[in-house]
Amino acid sequence: MKKFLILSAFFMLACVPLFSEADEDCMICHEDPDLKTEEGTLLFIESVKFLSSVHGESGISCVGCHSDLQGFEDFPHKEKLETVSCGECHDKAAEEFKASIHSEATIKKDSLIVSCKDCHGKHDIRNKDDFDSRVFPLNLPQTCELCHLGKVKRERGVEFIKQYEKSIHFEGLEKAGLTTSSNCSNCHGAHDIKAVHHPLSRVSRENIIGTCGTCHVGIERDYLEGVHGKDYAKGSKDVPVCTDCHSEHDITSPQNLASSVYKTKIAEVCSRCHDDEALSRQYGFLTSRLKTFSDSFHGTASKFGETRVANCASCHGFHAIRPSSDPKSSTHPGNLPETCGNCHPGAGKNFAEGKIHVISEKISNKWAYLLKIFYIILIIVIVSIFLIFIAADIFHRVFRRRKRE
Amino acid sequence: MSSEKKGLKNNMNALSKEKFLIRDDEIFMRMNLAERIQHFILIITFLILIVTGLPLLFYNIKFLKSLFSIEQSFYTRGILHRAAAVAMILNLIWHTLYTVFTSRGRNNFKEMIPKFKDLKDAFKIFWHNTGLTRFLYRRGILKKFFASHPYWLFEKPPKYGRYNFIEKFEYWAVGWGSVVMIISGFFMWNVELSLSIFPLWAHNIFIILHGYEAILAFLAVIIWHMYNVHLNPESFPMSKIWVNGKITGKELRILHPLEYKKILENRMKADQSNQRE
Structure with a gap:
């Protein structure tokens, strides 16, 4: 019993935040909530916040960071201390930070100087897994937005950053509480963050596939097997990467009406490239994909907002799209009965007898072409006859009335 | 001079006799109740088919797109279109049976032959x-x-007789149009069946036929039928025949003189035989 009492007393003592002897010297002054510099900057240090911080908990003393006061005795010290150098302990992070865009801003002596404390805080720094940490996954977006919604110049406007809050990734964080859902640093990196177009940036064309693939592993595999991915691997600048179709900050689920790849919108996304004359010449594919698709029942219904009809992806697939010449392609003539059969049960080989969304019916379907011409002429002739007869009738009535008068 | 006057007098006699046999305000049934119902069903189904079908050919026009802006409305459009088609086909079958099995129908048909x-x-x-x-x-x-x-x-x-060339043209245009629309529409409705019989390019022909024939029918009704029957200055804003089926003796004499003559001759014969008795 006695032993237990001693043990518990010892335990309680360990729980009470206590400053080391040296730090108590500092706190004599800095405990005063009214301590200010001449300019009015608060010099108060809330002891609880420091002692429960990661540094306080691990017993790092004041002079451990403020090293220019090491061994200093003649208080009060000079007003301006040297900037704390976190890199002395956190050497890896500091090295990564040196190559980052945030550090560049520092070197350039821009109006904005970003340093460790801007993201991590000062005396109250907590471990990144701590719920209250500024860089805890659920808190990070707010931390970044502190500057990126206000102070920072943005190429694409403040809305572009804010769009993240509409994304499925943010929804994952906010609603589902998934710390694995992408926050800013998952895509952009943390200490080593680079400008978007920097070749080493995680979101540059060169790296975006791998960045998204960190979480979406299966999709990265499919993509690299498809026609787009194969050319991407060869270094083509023309093929679409994830963000070209799915958009960036405001990425949403394809089931969401706001998604750029929602069933009724996907045709417009694909046709951005597949209706492009220059690209079609370079890569030898057909243009007018949107128009010819829209002319079909699938396309027309889709334009009217019907989601049950086929869109580009229903037949061509999406991440692993292959050209129809590839026997593994869902649009290879041999596979068409199966592909069409997904919606049209019992689809036979006739589904492949004839072309779909063709530019010129003149060549591909002579009868359809002739029939259209026949009908256009017929309609013009018949309507003209109608109008001539009606004009004659009206003329006669008017003329007769005038004669009577 | 005197012979001319005499002729005029004879004419007057004939005219008054005519007027005695067919009064100007006598009512004739140009469309009986069955015919009017058939015509009414045709109007309703045709309108539904046009509204639910024609916008598909002009998907780029925003106004037409907004017709189907409510969720599920495009799906409902399809159901309505097919329901109206079935109703129109049933109406057509009724009309065919009516034409074959009633003497009035058979007579109308005879008059309708171009x-x-x-x-x-x-x-x-x-x-x-x-x-x-x-x-x-x-x-x-x-x-x-x-x-x-x-x-x-x-x-x-x-x-003109009972039906003039305008009316005959319209009647046979409806007939021809129905055949084209029913056949092509049937195969569009049953894509799987169609493509188990025909190749894709032939199925595409059904789609083209259905669309262009629809435009033709729409224009024919809007321009030709509407002007000739309803919107021309004589009957503007509309002829009431499709509602009450009635035509007067005077209108018959002016618009359908040969039919008028036929009725008159029949009545004259009856009149003469009465007088003989």
Whole structure:
């Protein structure tokens, strides 16, 4: 019993935040909530916040960071201390930070100087897994937005950053509480963050596939097997990467009406490239994909907002799209009965007898072409006859009335 | 002079006799109840089919797109379109049975058969309305020719029977259109069946047929039928025949003189046999 009492007393003592002897010297002054510099900057240090911080908990003393006061005795010290150098302990992070865009801003002596404390805080720094940490996954977006919604110049406007809050990734964080859902640093990196177009940036064309693939592993595999991915691997600048179709900050689920790849919108996304004359010449594919698709029942219904009809992806697939010449392609003539059969049960080989969304019916379907011409002429002739007869009738009535008068 | 007067008097006698046999305000049934119901069902189903079908051909027009802006409305459109099609087909079957099995229907059909006269009537009414040849004659151009061939002056409009060339054209256009629309529409409805019989390119032909025939039918009704029956100055804003089916003796004499004559002859014969008795 006695032993237990001693043990518990010892335990309680360990729980009470206590400053080391040296730090108590500092706190004599800095405990005063009214301590200010001449300019009015608060010099108060809330002891609880420091002692429960990661540094306080691990017993790092004041002079451990403020090293220019090491061994200093003649208080009060000079007003301006040297900037704390976190890199002395956190050497890896500091090295990564040196190559980052945030550090560049520092070197350039821009109006904005970003340093460790801007993201991590000062005396109250907590471990990144701590719920209250500024860089805890659920808190990070707010931390970044502190500057990126206000102070920072943005190429694409403040809305572009804010769009993240509409994304499925943010929804994952906010609603589902998934710390694995992408926050800013998952895509952009943390200490080593680079400008978007920097070749080493995680979101540059060169790296975006791998960045998204960190979480979406299966999709990265499919993509690299498809026609787009194969050319991407060869270094083509023309093929679409994830963000070209799915958009960036405001990425949403394809089931969401706001998604750029929602069933009724996907045709417009694909046709951005597949209706492009220059690209079609370079890569030898057909243009007018949107128009010819829209002319079909699938396309027309889709334009009217019907989601049950086929869109580009229903037949061509999406991440692993292959050209129809590839026997593994869902649009290879041999596979068409199966592909069409997904919606049209019992689809036979006739589904492949004839072309779909063709530019010129003149060549591909002579009868359809002739029939259209026949009908256009017929309609013009018949309507003209109608109008001539009606004009004659009206003329006669008017003329007769005038004669009577 | 006196002979002319005599002739006029005879004419007057004939006319008053005529008026006695067919009064101007006598009511004839141009469309009986069954025919009016058939016509009404045709209007309703045709309108539904046009509204639910034609916008698909003009998917780029925002106004038409907004017709289907409510969720599920495009799906409902499809159901409505097919329901109206079935109703129209049933109406057509009723009309066919009516035509075959009733004497009035058989008689209407006989009157509806196109004849060479209809082509001539169309030609005549057109030149009568324009009055070009009469204008030339008055100006003294080709005077000799017109004097010896008065037919080409088109002084009088052609005399129509129970159905004139306009009505016959419309009737047979509906007939032809129905056949095209029903066949092509049936295969569009049953894509899987269609493609188990026909290749894709043939199925595409059904789609083209259905669309273009729809445009033709729509224009024919909007321009030709609406003007000739309802919107022309004589019957504007509309002819009431499709509602009450009634036509007066006077209207019959002016619009359908040959039918009028036929009725008159029948009544004269009956009148004479009565007198003999």
